[in-house]
Amino acid sequence: MDYALPEFLAHAVALEQEAADRYLELADMMEAHRNDAVSEVFRSMTRFSQMHRDEIKARVGAVQLPQLKSWEFRWRSPPETGGEEGFDYLIEPYNALKYARENELRAMQYYRSVAEASTDSEVKRLAGEFAHEESEHVAALDKWIGMTPRPSATWQDDPDTLPPVV
Ligand code: ZN
Secondary structure, three states: OOOOHHHHHHHHHHHHHHHHHHHHHHHHHHHHOOOHHHHHHHHHHHHHHHHHHHHHHHHHOOOOOOOOOOOOOOOOOOOOOOOHHHHHHHHOHHHHHHHHHHHHHHHHHHHHHHHHHOOOHHHHHHHHHHHHHHHHHHHHHHHHHHHOOOOOHHHHHOHHHOOOOO
8 A cells, every 4th residue: 555645644543533433332331341440441542542543633734634435444343243243242351352452453464564565755654653553552452361361161162152253
């Protein structure tokens, strides 16, 4: 992806906004299930994404951003979105954290690929910086995943209740 700066900034703002929205959803979901510790993790991630979005917007300044017609990056939806299954699956803090990690990893890879492909030095620099920030988010989630018990064995052993692998 060889973006011009405005195109890249437009994608980055959209990406951070979507991450913030999803984190807020996950935070509320954890809170509803009385998992305050994991809820707090997602609330911090929400704030980080919002801060990042605002920093990028400040960086945009007077630059006119293009309307995005398509996305190269999107947060992956929970499995079977719309159905109950996706939400049931994410109610487990372990799964919610894994899901968030997968998306952070994709964001990191996205920024990294932009940094590699770009011929615009400012896009290259910013994308590299953002990739680094995402790698810190992945590391933070890894820490939490390491401290979070896996879902119960019965739940995992029953193939009928397993969400599809995406
Ligand atoms: Zn992130």
